[in-house]
Amino acid sequence: MPSVEKTPWGDAPEGPVSRFTLTNTAGDTVSILNYGGIVQSIVVGGKEMVLGCDELAGYLAPNPGYGAIIGRYANRIADARFTLQGVSYSLVPNENGNQLHGGPEGFAGKLWSPEPFTEDAAAGVHLHLRSPDGDMGYPGTLDVMVTYTWNDASELRIDYRATSDKDTVLNLTNHTYFNLGDEPTVLGHLLRIDADRFTPVDAQGIPTGELLPVADTPFDFRTAKRIGRDIDAKHPQVRGANGFDHNFAVTNYDGTLREVALVTEPDSGRRLRTLTTEPGVQLFTTTFPTGKYRMRGDAPTPTYGGICLETQHFPDAPNQDNFTTPVLKVGETFNSTTIYRFE
Ligand code: BGC
Numbered sequence: 001m002p003s004v005e006k007t008p009w010g011d012a013p014e015g016p017v018s019r020f021t022l023t024n025t026a027g028d029t030v031s032i033l034n035y036g037g038i039v040q041s042i043v044v045g046g047k048e049m050v051l052g053c054d055e056l057a058g059y060l061a062p063n064p065g066y067g068a069i070i071g072r073y074a075n076r077i078a079d080a081r082f083t084l085q086g087v088s089y090s091l092v093p094n095e096n097g098n099q100l101h102g103g104p105e106g107f108a109g110k111l112w113s114p115e116p117f118t119e120d121a122a123a124g125v126h127l128h129l130r131s132p133d134g135d136m137g138y139p140g141t142l143d144v145m146v147t148y149t150w151n152d153a154s155e156l157r158i159d160y161r162a163t164s165d166k167d168t169v170l171n172l173t174n175h176t177y178f179n180l181g182d183e184p185t186v187l188g189h190l191l192r193i194d195a196d197r198f199t200p201v202d203a204q205g206i207p208t209g210e211l212l213p214v215a216d217t218p219f220d221f222r223t224a225k226r227i228g229r230d231i232d233a234k235h236p237q238v239r240g241a242n243g244f245d246h247n248f249a250v251t252n253y254d255g256t257l258r259e260v261a262l263v264t265e266p267d268s269g270r271r272l273r274t275l276t277t278e279p280g281v282q283l284f285t286t287t288f289p290t291g292k293y294r295m296r297g298d299a300p301t302p303t304y305g306g307i308c309l310e311t312q313h314f315p316d317a318p319n320q321d322n323f324t325t326p327v328l329k330v331g332e333t334f335n336s337t338t339i340y341r342f343e
Pocket residue numbers: 064065075101205245246282284310
């Protein structure tokens with residue numbers, strides 16, 4: 001029978017933190033913190049599948065968003081401003097005058113109200129957050145519910161729901177770094193992404209607005225290839241990012257929940273499938289220098305140490321005519337689902 005175990009996990013500035021360990025019938029576990037809604041650990045077949053920290057202090061220290069819920073707007077908003085329905089909004093910037101991942105006090109550092117549950121073949125936790133009107137510059141009091149469900153098929157399902165009392169923009173994702181192997185990097189992992197176009201970026205990581213075909217570029221993951229194969233390519237977009245830090249546009253997107261990516265670790269045969277209702281996937285190959293951040297065992301996080309598949313609407317969409325902006329209107333419910341399935 002699936003179960004949930006709650007463990008005290010230290011104190012964040014806003015209050016005490018709990019860890020919820022979801023165990024499925026096979027004994028595989030997912031551990032979630034109510035701090036940042038962080039996926040702190042996923043252990044399948046005895047193997048830790050995600051980067052993260054052993055203690056809360058690691059998450060309170062500067063870190064690259066290990067496992068966290070990202071909001072209100074995943075990735076970047078240029079010049080930390082946007083216009084919605086003729087009204088312009090100034091956001092709190094936190095990177096080169098732009099806003100990244102919802103700003104300096106984004107959802108990744110909030111204390112969420114947890115409500116654990118079990119079902120016949122799954123265990124989970126609901127996390128609720130009320131983000132006040134004007135939070136980090138965004139309009140509307142936002143009620144967000146993120147539900148993590150871990151089932152007997154070793155699927156981690158993330159359901160995002162939200163309502164707002166003013167029309168607003170909203171783009172939620174999860175920032176888990178996966179490493180399915182026993183090596184320090186993911187360069188040997190095989191990756192398939194069902195995307196025929198990607199959104200090139202400028203030197204600050206802001207999309208240029210173009211949607212370029214992946215064909216004949218290092219961004220073509222339509223047939224599985226080693227993540228490391230083209231990571232040293234001379235392509236200016238790869239060099240500019242020191243690897244992959246780009247949003248991929250799902251082929252024939254129709255809003256239904258379907259598979260968009262497959263990661264395979266060839267030595268062990270471990271696999272991770274990503275299913276989503278979202279139109280984009282930000283591929284981030286942990287491009288920062290080794291030692292910029294630390295992780296479990298106080299070890300330096302290696303360059304290319306993990307892979308993020310951040311399901312989302314496109315970065316900076318509110319400022320890009322070419323991209324669909326995810327607008328949440330009063331009286332409507334924001335709905336988004338992503339599943340990470342381990343095999
Ligand atoms: C962004 C990167 C950023 C990383 C850590 C990713 O989602 O695309 O540019 O460095 O998150 O915040």
